[in-house]
Each structure stands twice: as C-alpha cells, then as structure tokens.
Amino acid sequence: MPFCVAIDGPAAAGKGTVARAVASEFDLAYLDTGLLYRATGAKTYEGLSPIDAAQSLTADDLARDDLRSGDAGQAASRVAAIPEVRAALVDFQRAFARRSGGAVLDGRDIGTVICPEAEVKLYITATDEVRARRRHAELIASGEDVSVEEVLENLRERDERDSARAAAPLIPADDAMVIDTSDMTIDEAVKIVAQIVSQAM
Numbered sequence: 001m002p003f004c005v006a007i008d009g010p011a012a013a014g015k016g017t018v019a020r021a022v023a024s025e026f027d028l029a030y031l032d033t034g035l036l037y038r039a040t041g042a043k044t045y046e047g048l049s050p051i052d053a054a055q056s057l058t059a060d061d062l063a064r065d066d067l068r069s070g071d072a073g074q075a076a077s078r079v080a081a082i083p084e085v086r087a088a089l090v091d092f093q094r095a096f097a098r099r100s101g102g103a104v105l106d107g108r109d110i111g112t113v114i115c116p117e118a119e120v121k122l123y124i125t126a127t128d129e130v131r132a133r134r135r136h137a138e139l140i141a142s143g144e145d146v147s148v149e150e151v152l153e154n155l156r157e158r159d160e161r162d163s164a165r166a167a168a169p170l171i172p173a174d175d176a177m178v179i180d181t182s183d184m185t186i187d188e189a190v191k192i193v194a195q196i197v198s199q200a201m
C-alpha cells in the first residue's frame, strides 16, 4: 500500500535528519529531493543548460561528494526556480512517493505539488539563527571553512529565492502540520514526528 510522508520546510530546519530517522524506524524508502536540484545545479558547471542537466540526471550524478556545500545549495536554488527543470524531475518524485512499500520525501514542494494526497504532511521549520548554527556545525564537520554569518546569509538568500519563485514556491500546504524545532533537539523532533506517523499508519 502506498503511504507517503511529505516533509517540507526551509533550508537546514532538520528535515533531512528527521526524515531519514523516521524512514528507518518505519522501514519506508527515503528520498532527499534537494539532492536532485543540487545535482542539476552541479551539472550546469560542466556547460549543460539547467534543463538539459535535469533531463539527463542519473544516479551517478546524485553520488557526487561536493553536493552538500553552500555553493551547491545556491546553484540548486537557482535552477529550482526554472519551471522546465522542476517539470523534468516531477515524474520520478511522484513515482517514488507512491511506491508500494511507502516513502518519506523531504523538500520544498512535496505536500503542495509532488504528493498533495500524502497521508502525513509536515512543514518543519526553525528560526534563521538556529538553522544557521546547525548547518554551520555540519559544514565544519565536513571540512568546510565557513563562518556562521556566511551560512546565515546563504540560508536567507536561498529561502528568499525559494519562497519568492512562481514555480512551486516554499510554502506550507494548507493542511500541513507545522513543527517548529527551534527549541527542540533533533531527537525530540524525531520522536514527535514518529508519533504522528505511527498514528497515521
């Protein structure tokens, strides 16, 4: 039976960590849809147009090790504003969302565009400062040399672009449950989401 958990929200709100943990707990497949846009953005550096990059995306493109950087996030949010790029990535995401064993997807438009009929719809957020501190810690751990202020500026620029675009903007679905993780540990957020998912199953 298809069972979809749709998790949207701004950059570095803890969506990925929560989504991964819940997928593992309930034995659901997990798709980080941001990776599709990051890989598309990275391919444009090889001279491909954003649309060609999205249309020719392969599993190998998603395995690059430079996709988590701040620059890759910016490139992703620029290509993500192009309607044809989004259109090229829709079918794969929709099929994933409705796979028979159930799935968790996180991104910006999962509850609004990719899987509006999702059994669980969440919008996970946190203050800009909390998100910047969390992402900064991740980037430092992965060896990037960057300040919290730079990370904060990068997140705000990306959120503004993602919220302002005409195509599938970042916005909570009308029927999404909004969870603010500013004052929670990630473990607490995982517990809350796991409870919501188990009640919907």
Ligand code: C5P
Pocket: 011, 012, 033, 034, 035, 037, 038, 073, 076, 077, 078, 080, 106, 107, 108, 109, 110, 158, 159, 162
């Ligand atoms: O989630 P992540 O930060 O990896 O996403 C990178 C960028 O990809 C976002 O800033 C956004 O512009 C774009 N994105 C999107 N729709 C999604 C997932 C990501 O537009 N479903």
